[in-house]
Amino acid sequence: MSDTLTHSERIEAGLTKRYRAEKRFRLYGIAAIAVAMAFLVIMLAAIGIRGIGAFQQTEVALTVVFDETHIKDNNWQAIVKESMRKKFPEVTSRSDKRLLTQLMSSGAGFNLQNMYRADPSLVGETRTVWLTASDDVDMLMKGAIDRASPQSERRVSDKEIVWIDSLIADGALELKFNTHFFTGGDSREPELAGIFGAFMGSIFSLAVCFLLSFPLGVMTAIYLEEFAPKNRWTDVIEVNINNLAAVPSIVFGLLGLAVFLNFFMLPRSAPLVGGMVLALMTLPTIIIASRAALRAVPPSIREAAWGMGASSVQTVLHHVLPLAMPGMLTGTIIGMAQALGESAPLLMIGMVAFIVDIPGSFTDPATALPVQIFLWADSPERAFTERTAAAIIVLLVFLVTMNLIAVVLRKKFERRW
Template identity: 60%
Template structure:
């Protein structure tokens, strides 16, 4: 081999090595850019999520406390308007509001004009009489005595105590007048104002007064709706998945059914609400705003998710399980019910819980069937009118009072806790019962 040939081959080798090194360098740079883009996307998503949670918690945590005012109340039979009567009927119709106003007038005797008396009485919630009503119902012997009660403050007082509205006198736009701010400062100086856990939020239904508005009615309505949804969608979804995966012949009709089920999973939820309005309310005449109808509509939304998850879980069971059971003489039904279905059940349950969590957060279809109505009473059955948590958020977010802003965020926090619990349940089920083949 000549010297010139060796030089050419050596040059070619160096050129190939340089080209390979250049390609490798560009590939590594592309990988670094891809990782940086992915990391940036995660950081941006987590930033927005953190900002959302920070805003919700910042607005909503204060709703879990409520301002109360201490007041010495004289439970005079004359002021109560019951005379010598002590029956339950008389106590139920007594003038508790008049007794509270009289106590406020005595607490602030400087309030003489009608306008001043109206302002001083406005420091206490219009629903504060419930504390007196419960106390006298439990112990009528209190009539004729003077008792100290912690009464719910008006929402304007509550917002001022929590710092959401200004307490500086003379400012334009204050919800509390200068005299009310002075009376409030006097109550605070005497230890007559405190903040306690807002039990009303978890024991009462909706109200026009923010300080009296609670979530319990919508929580009960959501539970009733989800129970109806589970009772309807789970057996239908599992049965459909079993039939399509294990028994249905593979032809154009089953292919058409599968395509339609997949399409139903992508249909906007408001369409199901229109279907519920047309069928359940207008055609079948079911009660409007009832959890029964809401549960049926949500079941229609959950069905495609449960069917798809159920088929995936059934398909994940190895064919050897079926073959072994059939080889021992089991019928097709016994193979499915005794062997395949128990092994696929964890995946089916996981899909069901995720579908139920999706249904819990739905609002649009429930608005279409009238569950946006203002309901004060706690529903006693799925046939009673009720709201649900997402609709309650919608109703409170549309209210002009500042106190409803924090209650809207508090309702979102409760809803997120429900959703997190359901998703955590799905994860635990998958971790506990999942089998790897």
């Protein structure tokens, strides 16, 4: 008979199954976290592996003669050409000579020009200089071009490899730290492309963004938290701010395009406009953080100030605001970090142009760091992929630093009342 099982026995029988279900459920949770973390690690590793190479650049040691006629013609590349030919006197045919000069970057002449500008007495002198090699040589050195593959499938021919090997054997071809990446502007040639132009664009935009959004955000927060009467109007402002925080960033770009560019006729591609758009975008973040900081200041502080005869404005400006400032700054830094990583609205206002010059003011055409990443990611050259990943590494380093500063600030000024 089935009911010989007692009640507790029936429960026991189900228990193993239930405990197994319990264990499984727990495992799902751990698996979910593991998957999310794995994504993060894979993403950072994939970018790190691709980008780390760009911090080095292949350079060639050449003995160059600062020939007076070439300097007069401003033909610096000819100096590079001649010294390459001198290095390989056995190369005679026209096409081979061309191949030979192609080992060097078309920007190698600029290095010489800069040397001459710094020291005009170089005319007629002979010097040994390390000059930038072309991106194909660079990719070969870094293993991105496979020597073993058939000649027709790689961008570096067998002849060139022989020359490169002889240069390596002489100790005249080395991977060196890529300073140009940090000091140069954009370029069509990957070996000459740097992030400094985009970096300056980002700095100018962020400066405008900070100067607008920090005071506006803090003042709005003070009004809403300390002075505003509880009525329909303040409700509208509150709902509005919460919704603005969730508006897609590209919509802010459309606003900037329609209002700042087409209506107010501000210049296209300018960090000024970029900063204004980013300011509107980060404003909700700063307001929300600043209000939280104000709310954290206990009412006893205000009451004490009022008790001493201070007016509301004095209470807020002299007592509440200084105590809430660290919290506001933390929120602002996080908002700035968001603005630094934002690119979609900048695309709308024309900060996606190809700009070689380093921007020097708020109205010079510029791009921003994330937009530069977007532009390079589109370039077909292998060497650009490497630079894109390297630019991402630089961007992430900045973001991590900003967030760490925010965390440290918060820890340092954290107060329990």
